[in-house]
Amino acid sequence: MKTLWQIFAVARTEFRFGLRRGGPVVTTILIGLVFGAAILLNPLANLSMAKDDLNQFLQNTTVIEKWTAKGYTMDIFRQQAVGMMAETTVFMVYPAWFTLLLTSFLLLPAATAASLPADRSFGVAELLHSTPISGGSYLAGKILGVGLTVALIGLLPLGLFFGVLEWAFLDAFQVWVPMDVVVFFLKFTILDALPILGWGLTIGILAGGVFRSRLAAVFPGLVAGFLSIFFWLAALSVPSMQLDAAAYYLLQNYHSAALNLIDKATGSTPPPLFGAEAPIIGIGRVIVMYLIIAVTLFILAGLTRLWLKWKENF
């Protein structure tokens, strides 16, 4: 119980500190914005065209009569348009995913590497080491605290993303973002973006643990992040796809509003997102991915713990 309180205390202080200092705040917002822009840019390019089509449709009574005769009401047109937009937005996660990986691993470890050296450069480390907290609890608290900061700050760009989606795309059609799009992005945030961010920040904290100066810790943070890109793609991605197992699983199982509509209208089963030849990834593969991440981080944390014990008798 005392250990949990100690971990909580370190995490809370790191969280407060993170929010008040800005390194992880700026980085996380930047990652969110770059990723969000990568998803939205392509659909945005088509937006004006879609709006023009809609306006022409609404002004042309002949066309409306023709479509109405075929059973297509304004409502169906609107839903299909929304579905298509939703479909495009979600599918853009596929090419944008690598941007998330790249920005997360190149920025986040460098930003969080200063977490442990900060205690030394502020002159607090000796005091902390004189308390009964163990090195393991201290590390756990640090990772949890930075993680909470990043998770909370990550909600800002996510909220902004939904805001832009609504404002830029769907407001023109006078509808809300479809619920299955919201659910997809929430699932994606929790099941894939969070592990990527978690890895990035943990790697940064552990790499920085070896250094005394905050500035010196940035470089190993960058190197660790750079190596992480190769690790992630080699160990966790789906063969022949530039996506990790969790992202692929989510996209593979995504059934958009548009596909639903087509399904209902034609009675046919829509094709899978990655084509008929694409590999099928089950939840088991996703669990293996999480296990690999957990075990690797655990080993790295153990090594950092040993370093602290050897170097600082902590």
Added chain:
Amino acid sequence: MITVSRLTKTYGKKVQALRGVDLEIGSGMFGLVGPNGAGKTTLMRILAGLLRPTSGKVSVFGNDVTTGRGKKAVKEVLGYLPQELGLYPDLSALEFLEYIALLKGVTDKVDRKKQLEEILELAGLTQDARRRLRTYSGGMKRRVGIAQALLGKPQLLIVDEPTSGLDPEERVRLRNLLAEMSAHCTVILSTHIVEDVSQSCNDLAVINLGRVLFRGNPGDLIAQARGHVWNLAISGERPEASLTVVSTMQLENSVQYRVVGNPIRTSKAVSVEPSLEDGYIWLMQKSRIQG
């Protein structure tokens, strides 16, 4: 009881910070005096379980601090003020002290609140407790450092140069506070300011170049200097180079020096009663002569 036996500490291959230190420290207030670089901080850090000794034995309340278990046991009862204390500039004093209280295992909310209120009051920080630490003066930061050391009701309080950066009034207040604390726990006060020890410790050791030069009470240290402290009133010349000038006072027709040592010409010298500072200087002088 704290027992230190044949303790050595070498940094790298050349710097010998401690060279076979033997000490026994009982309850109450213990002063460790020595010049800068004497090895005081190294000894304090070893006692606090922060530094591994190169060789020798250290037992604190029966716990061997060179083992993981012993180190943890010592930290459970320790209040520590490092020589170079830093604070998180973006936290308030209250947030920082609550953080340390939790790390020290004060998990009961009511108890923690009570301790924080008492300690803030004791340190004279109640009014400023919610201000960010970056806005604190040097003296206030030092008081936060002292406050955190007192959290968790420690049985062993190690304070390394606690009065540096404090104004005279704050120094007196701190000395009194430590003396009060020594009624309930063992206090080890490390300092190079002899006055701090003379006002509050009845047991002390003098350390230099990693060796204990003196171990006893202030009276014994003073007694050693008896017959070696002089008032010397001279004009137009300086005291002999072999003497250590403790103080200088300009008189009407001459300059009066208070010196420690053995002057060759004693015609103008008047032997005076030594103070603890004189005793300390005489000891240092002797150790230099003896090499």
